[in-house]
Amino acid sequence: MTPHPSGNAAGFTLVELAIVLVIIGLLLGGMLLPLSTQVEVTQRQETERVLEEFKDVLIGYALINGRLPCPDSNIPPDGQENLTAGACTAAQGTLPWITLGTTERDAWHNRFLYRVTGIFADAINKNTISPPATCTLLPAQSSFALCSQGDINIVSRAVGGVNVAVNVPAIVLSHGKNGLSATSLDEQENTDGDAVYVYKDYSSVAGSQYDDLLIWISPNVLGSRMLAAGRLP
DSSP, X not given: OOOOXXXXXXXXXXXXXXXXXXXXXXXXXXXHSOHHHHHHHHHHHHHHHHHHHHHHHHHHHHHHHSSOOOOBOOSSOOSSOOEETTEESOSEEEOOHHHHTOOSBOTTSOBOEEEEOHHHHSOXXXXXXXXXXXXXXXXXXXXXXXXXXXXXXXXXXXXXOOEEEEEESEEEEEOOTTXXXXXXXXXXXXXXXXXXXXXXXXXXXXXXXXXXXEEEEOHHHHHHHHHHTTSOO
């Protein structure tokens, strides 16, 4: 006579059934995440990837040309940097995507904001002294020196924030999903045209909303790369 299988071998145990239910719950939870939220997460990730690529592109431009590019200050933008008499026409404008050979827009189809400290983007031989006043340039090689300081500061909040980075040569900014429709003081700080920018985590909390994405060029990284390439002594 063929023996009957035991009850444990014949089906799921309670523990196994509980595990299956937990897995199903997790899967359903992911599926129930609003589609718009999933799309925005993907858009943010793609824009963050592009911004990280801009760091290498900007430093590469400086290695080749001895300076960072000027902003595209035309209205409407044409993708080309704007210089007047060897100096940037404006400190802030659109990232010059044609000059750099990069993508033009972020995942929300908005152009990237770009700001640069003038001494880092002026034409070579334009200046002989760079801030601070004791900083002497070698004009034949670069528009700036190892001792040159940027005039851009990054803070953690518009009001009462702490410094995240100081004396920054250049930044690139995406205004995120809401574009220029700033809804908080932190986002408004990134649209007021001055040299102070807020960098913090994404927030949807009323009154402190923040969906901007920001990268900056580290003066130390830029200086070390220029030094290694022989652009700086």
